[in-house]
Amino acid sequence: MATFEQKICTRATLPQRVADLPQPVVLTNGVFDILHRGHVTYLAQARELGASLVVAVNTDASVKRLGKGDDRPLNTLADRMAVLAALESVSLVVEFDEDTALEVVQEARPDIYAKGGDYVMSEIPEGKAVIAYGGKAVAIDFAHDRSTTKLVAKIRQFG
Numbered sequence: 001m002a003t004f005e006q007k008i009c010t011r012a013t014l015p016q017r018v019a020d021l022p023q024p025v026v027l028t029n030g031v032f033d034i035l036h037r038g039h040v041t042y043l044a045q046a047r048e049l050g051a052s053l054v055v056a057v058n059t060d061a062s063v064k065r066l067g068k069g070d071d072r073p074l075n076t077l078a079d080r081m082a083v084l085a086a087l088e089s090v091s092l093v094v095e096f097d098e099d100t101a102l103e104v105v106q107e108a109r110p111d112i113y114a115k116g117g118d119y120v121m122s123e124i125p126e127g128k129a130v131i132a133y134g135g136k137a138v139a140i141d142f143a144h145d146r147s148t149t150k151l152v153a154k155i156r157q158f159g
């Protein structure tokens with residue numbers, strides 16, 4: 001196992017692994033199917049909001065339920081988590097199988113919850129939960145016009 005894969009933790013060990021991180025802790029979540037420049041810029045900005053960054057990643061079954069397409073995710077959960085763990089900005093990676101990351105937020109209790117600017121913090125369960133216990137919820141503006149869906153469409157065009 002590559003050293004960076006030690007950043008991947010189980011749900012059961014999440015609270016202790018978060019407590020062991022340099023504080024304050026930022027948490028974000030998502031699919032991260034084909035990693036692109038928008039993702040890595042956003043993750044670096046999220047990490048800058050605190051001293052550590054936890055990324056909660058949707059399981060393959062929960063991605064299917066999001067309705068991004070029958071063939072999604074293209075990369076398996078294990079691969080998506082490993083790629084995220086290899087990033088300098090990322091401190092800890094954990095999977096979640098629920099429809100939202102609300103339970104992960106409640107278990108990890110990050111100081112800051114971050115998400116891309118395509119979400120309104122006061123409208124999503126994770127944002128509401130963090131605000132309710134006195135944490136901060138931050139929406140990070142899109143710096144680059146990129147998406148996995150667009151990349152897939154581009155590849156198909158020449159396939």
Ligand SMILES: Nc1ncnc2c1ncn2[C@@H]1O[C@H](COP(=O)(O)OP(=O)(O)OP(=O)(O)O)[C@@H](O)[C@H]1O
Pocket residue numbers: 028029030031032033037038039042068115116117118119141142143144145146147148149150
């Ligand atoms: N271009 C971007 N700039 C900044 N943040 C982004 C960008 N694309 C996605 N994000 C953020 O990254 C996280 C993961 O996003 P997601 O995996 O849905 O990316 P995506 O490329 O838009 O995927 P898809 O096309 O499959 O919906 C989300 O919090 C989202 O807000």
Ligand SMILES: O=P(O)(O)O[C@@H]1O[C@H]([C@H](O)CO)[C@@H](O)[C@H](O)[C@@H]1O
Pocket residue numbers: 029030031032058062066098099100101115119124125126
């Ligand atoms: O990568 P995505 O599609 O931005 O990630 C989703 O984010 C949702 C968001 O946190 C609002 O609740 C979440 O519910 C969903 O499970 C994906 O992680």
